[in-house]
Amino acid sequence: MISAMQDHEGTADTSAKLRDRAAAVLHANDAGQWTKASPHLYPHQWSWDSAFIAIGWAHLDVRRAMTELEQLFAAQWSTGLVPHIVFRAGPDEPYFPGPEWWDCASSSAAPPLPIQTTGICQPPVHAVAVQRIWQLTPQAQRPEIRGRIQALYPRLVKWHRYLATQRDPEASGLVTAYHPWEGTDNSPRWDHALARIKVAEPGSYARLDTTEIGDPSQRPTDWDYDRYLWLVGLLRKYRYNDAEIYRHYPFLIKDVFFSAILVSANAALLDLADVAGASDSDREQLASWLDRGRAGLARNFDTESGLCVDYDVRTGERIRLRTFAGFAPLFAQTADAGQRAAQMRLLDSEDFCGNPRFRWRLLPSTSPSEGAFEPHNYWRGPIWPIIDWLLWRSLRMLGYRDRADKLRSDSLGQIAEAGEFAEYFEPFTGKALGSTQQSWTAAVALDWSAPPD
Ligand code: 9WN
Numbered sequence: 001m002i003s004a005m006q007d008h009e010g011t012a013d014t015s016a017k018l019r020d021r022a023a024a025v026l027h028a029n030d031a032g033q034w035t036k037a038s039p040h041l042y043p044h045q046w047s048w049d050s051a052f053i054a055i056g057w058a059h060l061d062v063r064r065a066m067t068e069l070e071q072l073f074a075a076q077w078s079t080g081l082v083p084h085i086v087f088r089a090g091p092d093e094p095y096f097p098g099p100e101w102w103d104c105a106s107s108s109a110a111p112p113l114p115i116q117t118t119g120i121c122q123p124p125v126h127a128v129a130v131q132r133i134w135q136l137t138p139q140a141q142r143p144e145i146r147g148r149i150q151a152l153y154p155r156l157v158k159w160h161r162y163l164a165t166q167r168d169p170e171a172s173g174l175v176t177a178y179h180p181w182e183g184t185d186n187s188p189r190w191d192h193a194l195a196r197i198k199v200a201e202p203g204s205y206a207r208l209d210t211t212e213i214g215d216p217s218q219r220p221t222d223w224d225y226d227r228y229l230w231l232v233g234l235l236r237k238y239r240y241n242d243a244e245i246y247r248h249y250p251f252l253i254k255d256v257f258f259s260a261i262l263v264s265a266n267a268a269l270l271d272l273a274d275v276a277g278a279s280d281s282d283r284e285q286l287a288s289w290l291d292r293g294r295a296g297l298a299r300n301f302d303t304e305s306g307l308c309v310d311y312d313v314r315t316g317e318r319i320r321l322r323t324f325a326g327f328a329p330l331f332a333q334t335a336d337a338g339q340r341a342a343q344m345r346l347l348d349s350e351d352f353c354g355n356p357r358f359r360w361r362l363l364p365s366t367s368p369s370e371g372a373f374e375p376h377n378y379w380r381g382p383i384w385p386i387i388d389w390l391l392w393r394s395l396r397m398l399g400y401r402d403r404a405d406k407l408r409s410d411s412l413g414q415i416a417e418a419g420e421f422a423e424y425f426e427p428f429t430g431k432a433l434g435s436t437q438q439s440w441t442a443a444v445a446l447d448w449s450a451p452p453d
Contacts, residue, residue, distance in 0.1 A: 018416055019449040025421050025442035026056050034071045034088060038423065038435040041212045043089035045072060047082050048183065049440045051125035052386055056443025058133045059450055062141055065133045066148045069126060073155045075117050077109045079242070080162030082126070083117035084181060096208040101232055107240040119240040120179045123258045124163060127156050127265040128393075131272055135453070146275055153276035156269060157286070163262055164289045166242040173296020174254040175262055176313060178245060179231050183258060186220035187365065187379040188321055188372035193251050193312055194227045202229035218376055218433050252313035256300055257325035260308075260332035261390070263293035267333070297328050298336060306342040322351055322367035324387050331390055333397050340398065348403075359430035360410040362388050368427070375426050376433055382424035385411055389444040408448045415445055 029036040035057075036042065037049040050072045057065035075086040087099045102118045104110040110117065130149055137145045167175045177183070180190045207225060210216040220228070231251055238244040246252065266289050273283050302309050302318075307326025310319040327347065329339045348354040351369045353361045358368075365379045365387065366372060374380040388411050395404035414430050415421060421441040423434030 014416065015412070015449050018412065019446060022056070022421060022442040022445040022449065023060055025437050026053065026060065026439060026446075028437065029439045031088065033067050034086070035068060035439050036089065037440070038438045040093075041209060041423075041435040043093035043095055045086040045088050046122070047072060047084050047086075048122040048125045048386075051129040052389070052440035052443045054126075054129040054443075055132045056439070056446040058129075058136045059446045062133055062137045062145055065129075066145060066152070069129060070148070070152060072126070073152060073159075075111050075115050076155055076159065077107070077111065077117075079109045079166060080158040080160075081109070081119075081121050081166075082124070082159050084120050084122045085118045087116040094208060096206065097229060097232065101229065101236075103236050104240070106236060109240065118181075119235055120182050121163075122183050123261040124159060124265045125261060125390075126159070127268040127272070128261075130156070131268040132447070134272060134275060149272065150276050153269070153272070153278060157278075157282050160262065160266060160269065160286070160289060164292070169242075169246060171292065172254065172299075173292040173294070174256065174259040174300065176246075177253045177255040177258055178235065178249065178251060180224070180228060182255070184325070184365070184379045185228075186224050186377070187323060187325070188370065189255075189310055189319055189323055189325060190251075190253065191372065192317065192319065193253060193314070194224065196315075197227050197230060197250055200226040200230035202226055202233055205229060213434065215376075217374075219378055250314060253319070254300070254311045254313060255325070256297060256308040256310050256328035257331060259293055260297060260328035263290055263297065263332035264390075264394070266290040266293065294332060294334065297332055297334065298339070301329060301339055303342075306346045321372070322370045324363050324365050327363070327391065330394050330398070333394050344400065344403070355427070358427050360414045360427075361406060362410050362414065362427070363391055363407075364427045365424070375428055376431075378424065378434070381427060382433055383414070383427050384424045385415065385441045385444050389447065392448075412445065412448050415441065421445060 026035060029039055034045040035053045037046040050068050054065040054068040057068055072082065072086060076082050099116040104117055104119050107119060134149060163175050209219050213219055234249055238249065266286050270286050297308055300308050308328035311317060312319060327343055330343050334340055346352060351367045353363055355368050362383045364381055364383055366381045372380055376382060388407055392404050392407040414425055418425060418430055418432040420432035420436055421438055422432035422436060423438040426433055
């Protein structure tokens with residue numbers, strides 16, 4: 001627990017203390033070659049958590065940062081999919097649902113035992129992490145880290161290829177999500193598609209998350225979990241075969257946030273192309289996925305609301321909700337000046353960061369003006385530091401330096417005042433919610449605490 005800090009704007013002393021405490025969280029959650037997403041609630045290796053965690057490690061030890069990603073990619077499927085969880089903790093550290101619910105051995109594309117994983121994926125922040133690791137690599141370690149990036153790079157390209165092809169057979173530029181667990185679990189963005197599932201009888205099960213957190217209102221409901229597990233059963237039935245899933249499966253959503261992260265990650269891979277010695281054909285491929293992603297996002301920009309909208313592949317319905325995901329053009333560092341200006345205005349409006357009742361001027365997971373908003377419930381309102389980190393990075397890249405600096409200082413202030421590297425925060429009070437000692441929160445705090453470059 002961080003002791004409450006009087007001066008959360010950050011004197012040299014307080015930010016050094018915050019940095020030390022963030023480093024201590026990563027060390028405490030370090031399992032040697034991979035890092036637990038959190039000590040109790042999430043004891044395994046999660047995909048996008050690992051990417052953020054690698055950014056945190058890069059401030060302490062760039063070798064350890066590369067190891068984090070190499071371990072994750074050791075569990076990559078032959079299709080290119082990087083699984084959302086690699087089950088690595090022992091039986092004394094249970095997590096529900098465990099590997100038996102996924103039965104990935106039913107797919108010929110899964111890695112061989114003893115590696116056990118889930119069969120879905122999460123937003124591809126990994127290339128962004130490699131880019132950050134390279135920026136932070138001291139001169140003396142450059143030859144070694146360059147070699148390791150060269151070895152990982154083809155796997156990253158294969159991962160992006162999977163997303164650009166199997167997850168986008170329409171070549172729309174947008175990635176199709178198969179499951180709420182592909183990033184933002186109980187976001188209201190999924191409510192309609194989940195409600196269409198009339199019968200969800202996954203069999204009997206006992207959740208561990210609500211016991212661990214103690215306050216079930218901070219977590220998805222049993223109604224949600226019934227559907228999450230029912231969908232896992234269907235994916236298992238289709239043996240995780242993308243073509244089969246596309247033919248029969250009920251939950252296929254074009255996710256603009258996931259797609260924006262892919263755009264940003266493709267740009268990061270292009271930026272690393274010389275370091276990695278990428279082939280001309282890889283460079284051309286990455287550039288074409290990047291352009292296609294940008295075009296896909298632009299087509300789904302709603303000029304009326306100023307937000308980008310997801311859509312349901314099964315029904316063709318546009319999902320018009322005010323959530324953080326609507327800022328996909330900013331997350332993708334759009335080149336469209338009109339969209340950028342509209343989004344910057346909206347960002348600081350009452351519907352988002354500029355809500356006068358908010359403790360900090362940060363981006364909530366769901367707008368307080370949205371009917372589904374719940375200030376303490378997981379992805380339905382709380383502030384998630386990793387989302388604000390992604391926004392901060394984009395705003396810096398787009399040249400909105402002052403706004404980015406404010407996001408950074410408010411984010412650090414929120415963590416310091418709450419006294420915890422929490423999973424998420426209540427927007428009106430800034431209270432810490434969800435898991436404590438969450439690795440990715442500590443990791444982004446480490447990045448934010450570093451001297452600006
Ligand atoms: C299911 C680990 C993960 C994050 C997700 C977040 C949450 C898991 C859960 O925790 O999801 O994957 O059990 O709720 O929603 O984004 O990667 O931190």
